[in-house]
Amino acid sequence: MKIGVLSFQGDFQLHTSAIGQAGAEPVEVRNRDQLFSCEGLIIPGGESTTLLKFLEFEDFTQPLVDFGRERPIFGTCAGAILLAREVENPSQCSLGLMDIRVRRNAYGRQADSHTEICRSPVLAQEAFEANFIRAPIISRIGPSVKVLAYSGSDPIWVREGLHWAATFHPELSHDRRIHRMFLERVRQARKIADCELRIAD
Numbered sequence: 001m002k003i004g005v006l007s008f009q010g011d012f013q014l015h016t017s018a019i020g021q022a023g024a025e026p027v028e029v030r031n032r033d034q035l036f037s038c039e040g041l042i043i044p045g046g047e048s049t050t051l052l053k054f055l056e057f058e059d060f061t062q063p064l065v066d067f068g069r070e071r072p073i074f075g076t077c078a079g080a081i082l083l084a085r086e087v088e089n090p091s092q093c094s095l096g097l098m099d100i101r102v103r104r105n106a107y108g109r110q111a112d113s114h115t116e117i118c119r120s121p122v123l124a125q126e127a128f129e130a131n132f133i134r135a136p137i138i139s140r141i142g143p144s145v146k147v148l149a150y151s152g153s154d155p156i157w158v159r160e161g162l163h164w165a166a167t168f169h170p171e172l173s174h175d176r177r178i179h180r181m182f183l184e185r186v187r188q189a190r191k192i193a194d195c196e197l198r199i200a201d
């Protein structure tokens with residue numbers, strides 16, 4: 001199974017190796033054909049304003065929105081900012097694929113980057129390491145958004161429909177449980193889509 005990583009800017013190389021380690025074939029995605037050869041996509045952390053410039057320059061916003069209507073996307077940090085419906089501090093464009101609002105750089109500057117040990121019911125409440133680098137905060141979640149993990153009272157990992165957003169960098173730890181779970185999510189989505197196709201036939 002091919003899983004893409006949007007590879008214009010940011011932490012895409014660590015995500016591609018994480019996908020390989022988790023058992024799928026990673027694809028560095030820089031054009032439409034590469035994108036649609038994949039069953040799911042990771043939008044990595046980086047700098048969301050720079051990522052947005054690449055998307056505009058490469059005319060890649062609409063392909064991503066089209067892809068996200070059918071297949072799972074996991075946005076991490078800047079990727080979560082891109083998936084959000086609303087962005088503040090300051091307000092900026094986004095793909096609007098998840099009903100969340102995010103506040104950029106909500107923990108302060110680079111020096112305020114930190115690592116936390118968190119727990120999630122989808123990881124059987126076992127500890128995992130969450131690395132926050134100039135991370136956003138998810139400041140609003142819509143009614144169909146499920147929180148998969150919190151830091152204090154802040155949601156840091158959420159799911160809505162096909163998509164996931166995390167404000168931390170799962171690729172920065174050696175733990176591959178989160179990437180493996182995303183692959184499982186993509187497999188499930190593919191099974192459901194295949195079933196719907198068969199019913200429609």
Ligand code: GLN
Nearest residue numbers: 045046047048077078134
């Ligand atoms: N601060 C960055 C932004 O606003 C996100 C940082 C990251 O992805 N680690 O886009």
